[in-house]
Amino acid sequence: MKLTTFAQTLHDLGLIKDQGLSEVILGHQEFSRFGKLNNDEFLELSKRAREMGLKVIFEWDVLMTENTFGGLANKIKLFLDSFDSLRVQDPGALEWSFKNTSKPLQFIAENGNHNIVALKGWIDHVQGRMERIVLSIELPRLTIEEYVKQLKVPCELLGLGRILLFYTPRLLLSPLMEDKFSYHETINAIGESEESPHKGFPIVENRHGTFMFHIKDFCLIEFAQDLSKMGLGFFRLDFRWTEMDLLKIVKGLCANSFEGELEAFKEKYPQDLMRGFYLVNKTDVLFPKLKNHRLQNREGNYIGEVMEAEKGSHLAILVKNPKGLSKTDKLRIVHPKGEIFEVNIFSLRNLSLEELDFIGPQKMALIQFVGGVWVKSQVFYQ
Amino acid sequence: MSQVLPEILAPAGSLDKLKVAVLYGANAVYVGGQKFGLRTAADNFTLDELREGVAFAHERGAQVYVVLNSFLHDKDLLELPEFVLFLEEIKVNAVIVSDLGVVKTVARLSNIPIHISTQASTLNVEAAKFWKSIGATRVVVGRELSVKEAGKIKREANIEVEMFIHGSMCMAYSGHCVISNFTQGRDSNRGGCAHSCRFEYSLDMGLDTEEKKKAFFMSSKDLEGLRILPEFINEGIDSLKIEGRMKSHLYTGTMSKIYTEALRYYHEHGNFLSDDLLYWESELKKVSHRTYTNASLIEKAGAESIFNERENSTEAEWQMVGTVIEASPNCGIVIEVRNAFNQGAELEILPFKGQVINIIANEITDIMMKPLTRTKPSTLIKLPYKAGVESMQLVRQKANS
Ligand code: SF4
Numbered sequence: 132m133k134l135t136t137f138a139q140t141l142h143d144l145g146l147i148k149d150q151g152l153s154e155v156i157l158g159h160q161e162f163s164r165f166g167k168l169n170n171d172e173f174l175e176l177s178k179r180a181r182e183m184g185l186k187v188i189f190e191w192d193v194l195m196t197e198n199t200f201g202g203l204a205n206k207i208k209l210f211l212d213s214f215d216s217l218r219v220q221d222p223g224a225l226e227w228s229f230k231n232t233s234k235p236l237q238f239i240a241e242n243g244n245h246n247i248v249a250l251k252g253w254i255d256h257v258q259g260r261m262e263r264i265v266l267s268i269e270l271p272r273l274t275i276e277e278y279v280k281q282l283k284v285p286c287e288l289l290g291l292g293r294i295l296l297f298y299t300p301r302l303l304l305s306p307l308m309e310d311k312f313s314y315h316e317t318i319n320a321i322g323e324s325e326e327s328p329h330k331g332f333p334i335v336e337n338r339h340g341t342f343m344f345h346i347k348d349f350c351l352i353e354f355a356q357d358l359s360k361m362g363l364g365f366f367r368l369d370f371r372w373t374e375m376d377l378l379k380i381v382k383g384l385c386a387n388s389f390e391g392e393l394e395a396f397k398e399k400y401p402q403d404l405m406r407g408f409y410l411v412n413k414t415d416v417l418f419p420k421l422k423n424h425r426l427q428n429r430e431g432n433y434i435g436e437v438m439e440a441e442k443g444s445h446l447a448i449l450v451k452n453p454k455g456l457s458k459t460d461k462l463r464i465v466h467p468k469g470e471i472f473e474v475n476i477f478s479l480r481n482l483s484l485e486e487l488d489f490i491g492p493q494k495m496a497l498i499q500f501v502g503g504v505w506v507k508s509q510v511f512y513q
Numbered sequence: 514m515s516q517v518l519p520e521i522l523a524p525a526g527s528l529d530k531l532k533v534a535v536l537y538g539a540n541a542v543y544v545g546g547q548k549f550g551l552r553t554a555a556d557n558f559t560l561d562e563l564r565e566g567v568a569f570a571h572e573r574g575a576q577v578y579v580v581l582n583s584f585l586h587d588k589d590l591l592e593l594p595e596f597v598l599f600l601e602e603i604k605v606n607a608v609i610v611s612d613l614g615v616v617k618t619v620a621r622l623s624n625i626p627i628h629i630s631t632q633a634s635t636l637n638v639e640a641a642k643f644w645k646s647i648g649a650t651r652v653v654v655g656r657e658l659s660v661k662e663a664g665k666i667k668r669e670a671n672i673e674v675e676m677f678i679h680g681s682m683c684m685a686y687s688g689h690c691v692i693s694n695f696t697q698g699r700d701s702n703r704g705g706c707a708h709s710c711r712f713e714y715s716l717d718m719g720l721d722t723e724e725k726k727k728a729f730f731m732s733s734k735d736l737e738g739l740r741i742l743p744e745f746i747n748e749g750i751d752s753l754k755i756e757g758r759m760k761s762h763l764y765t766g767t768m769s770k771i772y773t774e775a776l777r778y779y780h781e782h783g784n785f786l787s788d789d790l791l792y793w794e795s796e797l798k799k800v801s802h803r804t805y806t807n808a809s810l811i812e813k814a815g816a817e818s819i820f821n822e823r824e825n826s827t828e829a830e831w832q833m834v835g836t837v838i839e840a841s842p843n844c845g846i847v848i849e850v851r852n853a854f855n856q857g858a859e860l861e862i863l864p865f866k867g868q869v870i871n872i873i874a875n876e877i878t879d880i881m882m883k884p885l886t887r888t889k890p891s892t893l894i895k896l897p898y899k900a901g902v903e904s905m906q907l908v909r910q911k912a913n914s
Contacts, residue, residue, distance in 0.1 A: 194686050196655070196809075197662040200637040222633070223640030242689050243584030243702055249614035252647070269694060274587070296696075297710070298689045300657050303730045306816035307716065319719065322730075324712040329696050334716070343731070345695050407695070412586075414700035433561065438838070438849055439893045444881060447893050449838070451528075453565070482844040482880060482895075493904070495838055495847065495893070497880070506891040 132359035134382060135188075135287065136368045136375075139167050143375045144180055150382050154186035156218065156367075159210070162203060163190040164298070164339055165371055170209070177213040189214035191228075192239055193339050194221050194298070204231070216262055225257065235262035237287075245270060247281055254284055263287055263364065268294065268349055271412045276361045285364025291352060291381060292369025293333070294345035294407065304336040333372070348373075350404035353393055355385035373401055432512040437464070438495065440506055445480075445497045448510050455491045461513040464504050473513060474501050516746055518780055519753045522578070522675065523769045526758035528562040529836075530765045531577075532569055536865050536905050537766045538773030541576035542566075543609060545758060546596060549581040549589070564603045576606035580758075581619070582630035584612045584688070584702040597622045609653065611688060620648040628675065631655055632688040632702070637662075641670035651675055653754065656682055657809050660741060664748025673751040678738040679768055679797075680756025682808060684710045684731050711824050734820040737805035739793055742775055743785060744810070763833035764800045766863055766907045771796045774866070799909070801829035834860060834908040838893065846872075846896040847880065848908055856886045862899075863907045870901050 137156045138144045147155050157180070158166025159173045168176060177187045189210060195203060204227050211232060218237035219225045228236055238253050244267055254261040265287045266275060279286050304318045317337045323330040333344045351358065355366060368381055377400075384393055397404055408414070434456060439447035450456045462474040480486050480497040490496040523539035525531035534542045544566060545557045558566060567577045579600055585593065593615065600608060601623040608625050610616050611632035619627055628651040629635055629644045635652040644652055651673035654663050660676065667674040683690065690701055692709040699705025710731040717725050736756070738745070745753055753776075755768045771793045778789060797805075806818045835848040854860065856877055862870040877885045880893045888894050 194634060194689070195637055196658050197637045197665055198659075200639065204639075221636065221640060222643045223635075223637040226639040226643040226646075242691075243612055244614075245584055245586045246590045246612070246614040247587060248590060248617050249612055252613040252617050256643070256647070269691070269700075294695060296690065296692045297685050297731070299685045299731075301684065301733075301814050301818065302816070303684075303819065304716070304718065306819065307718065307726050307728055307730060308720075321717040322714040324709075324714045326712040327696055327709060332714075341731075343692070414694050414698055414705065415586075415589075415703055433559075439880070439891065441879070441881075441892075447880065482839050482847050484881070 148183045156188045187214040192220040237263040239265040287365035290366040297343040300340040303341040347403040347405040434510040437508040463511045522754045524758040531566045537769035539769040543578040578607045582611045626650040638669045660744040675752035678753040682733040732820040734806040735803040799831040837906045840902040
């Protein structure tokens with residue numbers, strides 16, 4: 132497993148070279164969400180990286196509406212000779228790069244893409260040009276292991292860095308700054324809300340929009356050996372918000388992480404750290420609780436819903452089943468809280484209060500009152 | 514007018530709402546099954562209801578699209594084939610999908626047309642070409658696009674294009690917000706969004722003052738594109754989508770009716786130079802909404818598109834009173850009451866077409882014909898019959914009256 136990281140300065144490049152990494156990701160300010168390099172700086176850094184024997188990866192991870200896309204697709208042509216691989220996230224950037232360049236492609240599949248069919252789909256689409264796929268940090272360990280085995284191309288995973296929670300193209304901080312900013316300037320803020328249990332979300336506004344991050348950084352350093360054994364290709368370390376000087380320590384910890392050293396590192400690291408869903412992802416377990424299942428259970432023998440329950444007088448049932456409701460039908464009525472009532476019909480009337488043997492679909496049927504049955508109870512044939 | 518008109522695509526969070534949308538004129542509805550869609554807490558459709566809903570819509574010339582727009586994990590994907598086969602059997606008109614794995618699965622198992630959900634954030638011609646090459650017939654483009662950009666996508670990618678015209682908006686690029694995943698343990702891309710963008714935040718912006726800025730800085734105003742209808746038509750947009758499967762019957766009915774009527778007017782007159790425009794706009798304001806914006810439909814959404822207010826601070830001018838259950842000279846008008854009203858209340862019944870029907874509720878009885886002076890929610894009441902009133906029509910009154 133190789134380490135990969137970003138460089139923003141010549142100093143960063145020197146550290147990367149010193150630590151024996153073989154590649155570097157460069158972020159141009161117009162193409163990369165958090166890229167700082169202008170044209171000249173990019174060209175200079177890329178030249179120097181190549182002189183150091185580092186492979187240069189050009190990061191094009193902004194999402195682009197059509198008007199922006201055209202400009203960037205034109206502009207990237209200026210840099211094609213200055214990098215070795217192209218890393219994209221917008222499917223449009225992938226498609227364009229596939230058709231208009233001959234560069235090896237890296238696809239950032241970090242949002243969604245939590246199934247093997249999708250991941251294989253991206254890889255197959257570019258017909259052998261996919262050099263690497265960047266997996267979502269929401270995937271648990273067992274799934275990562277499975278994907279690494281099954282996918283034909285090397286996989287990359289974030290090993291250390293900020294967790295991006297939210298990305299919008301709208302500028303959300305500058306309107307609060309009155310006139311203390313200029314367009315394209317980066318604004319930083321820390322946010323907290325009484326409605327959220329978490330405090331201290333880092334928020335950044337720059338030329339690409341507004342980004343919110345988790346209060347803790349993501350860290351899988353203690354699992355680096357494990358990931359390496361399972362065959363993960365690349366482990367990404369993102370020091371863009373901390374210190375590149377940490378690279379040396381982190382590299383050491385990835386190779387050989389002794390508990391005490393790791394704890395000391397965590398202490399020293401400027402943010403709290405978390406491993407996210409690496410051990411387990413249960414982000415769907417709460418869903419059943421969001422629904423009232425008795426209201427959902429309307430399959431099969433479903434007749435309709437109690438619309439009115441008038442004590443001592445009647446139940447009004449809206450008949451929804453195309454078969455309608457006969458006086459001889461035996462009913463099972465399920466209370467919203469789950470209690471079940473088995474009911475024979477003694478009286479069946481329509482809204483004109485005529486006593487009938489049958490009420491058709493989409494009509495209201497009035498039957499005798501049944502104690503304990505409430506409005507919204509669901510009615511079934513027994 | 515020879516221009517092809519876009520369809521009005523309405524949300525239907527339940528079978529009742531599907532019927533409301535279709536009866537009030539929507540050309541198509543989008544619905545969710547019990548799984549695979551993003552509205553986990555919504556009522557959603559059982560298989561029987563889906564079958565019935567499709568039949569109901571088709572009998573009235575409307576289309577039904579089923580949302581399968583969650584980003585599915587492998588285990589979820591295993592359960593999908595059976596549902597896809599069912600959807601093909603009942604002849605749904607399309608599925609709305611955001612995950613490439615789901616697209617591939619649907620395409621492998623069926624011939625159901627595939628629409629790419631806005632969750633996939635399709636923002637440019639090349640992205641649309643990608644989805645087309647995978648088998649999609651339509652893209653629901655991201656809400657960050659202008660109508661002009663969407664028109665260009667349609668022409669250059671040669672694919673159907675659907676745009677949102679009305680409703681609440683995610684502030685994030687759709688599919689690119691995982692706040693709920695990491696802070697509440699609920700996957701927003703599988704329907705668990707906790708709407709953290711609507712919270713009020715205290716912001717330390719490193720200003721000289723100690724004071725933190727308090728703001729609902731991540732909350733978006735609601736989209737409203739009525740006056741932009743001519744642009745949509747001129748750019749050849751195929752479908753205009755109304756957000757809101759979780760919203761009320763009144764919302765579904767009003768939106769379906771107003772946008773359909775406005776579109777029909779434009780079709781007949783070739784312009785919008787009509788006092789009706791003010792009437793339609795006033796109708797859109799009668800349902801609960803945040804302040805309206807046209808977001809990025811004309812130019813990039815700016816500071817004025819942020820809804821820097823507490824939720825629910827925009828009260829609806831009108832509230833739903835109930836739904837007409839039956840109406841005939843014999844039994845009168847039977848209303849299922851959702852919000853109570855008093856004897857003498859000035860009610861408006863929203864007909865499927867045309868101007869509202871005004872009723873003063875002077876004679877109210879329960880369904881056993883006992884006179885009432887005030888109604889109660891979750892009861893049925895009767896009013897004297899009035900011509901033009903039909904079952905499934907919606908009844909409203911001015912809020913706080
Ligand atoms: S929290 Fe807001 S921005 Fe995020 S997914 Fe939910 S609605 Fe969208």
